[in-house]
Amino acid sequence: MHNVLYTGAVSMGRLVELGDDGVDYTNGPFWLTDFIRGREVVPHGSFLHFLPLSARQALLQTFRTRVFNQDDLLPLTMEDQHVYIIITGCVRQDRFPRGGRREPRLTITRFRGTGQFVGEAKLIDSRSSASIRCLSRTLVIPLSVGDMNTVLRREPEVLLALLRSVEDRYRSDEEVYSLVACSPSKRVRSLLLHLAESVGMPGVGASKSVVIKGPSQGDIAAALQLGISTVEKELRALRHYGVVDSGYRKFYVRNLQALCELATET
Template structure:
């Protein structure tokens, strides 16, 4: 699932009138679950400029759904010393980022906007409760993560 920056109108997205990129969290999320999420949402869509970091540090308490734009995530599984390999991934419309905070709230990943990016923030505690109340939300996240893994594996397989 390549990251895309061609965005739907935000009003169409919020109202559930837009088809999301195949394999994304919002693609897997059933319409009734999205309606519940939007009805209970108590914040505003946030925008970030190109090259601005998305707040996914160890102290931030949100996960985000990308509704417009594209981001780059850099992970440092072997440490941050100069010359140490990093893993870079690109994410776009319909995808949830920061999802590891649902397991380990202090986790972090360097996330940078590659274009003007609009996201819907969700408090970690709300997203955890929602997944317990509506298993379809948890299932959508798990399916989207599996699709991400398969896409990453296709890329790595092409490099081998």
């Protein structure tokens, strides 16, 4: 695993240069100073969204941050005793509810991004495990289970933010991933809209596009329990109408309003 450690000091300045890949990272949450001071907007419903600014500042200034590269796994096995706050990036979370049997058709796949708290089950059961793979370069705050439980006991507002974010995430998951009675078109469009709102970054230049960096068509298919050919078919339709383009592990939402209308139409 290749990673870089940073301290959470306000004087850090710019944290990460990710290169020229069609995303304007200067508009994303890569200036820790702005993130600490609340000048960066985090996605609605996330843990950091519900966390009061003073508590966010305390967490980011007290604990170290860590960068994981694309395809790295967050250490969340039964032996690892850490939880993570995602500062930026996109991860794929896989759970295996049938006694740990890692079969694709029995796997529950979800995407998590900026502001989300992951690994929370370890706060209750240290034996809990999940597979969380970084789909893009990902900046996180790792906290030991002991440290986080201490924070939760001492800071009711942090506990409340965590509870609110978990409830919001459950509702969002139901709205996005549980549309099994809906057509593949609606399911793919709803997931792309969700990703645009939760992990999307502004495109470069005068473009109003939103770039979803990390998930592949295979990841989309796994999350929705659809065939890859079905996902490809739906993406071709969106491309035909000028709504979404795709590249290697990237989706470019060219018309967010149109995608929203397509995803919400009955």
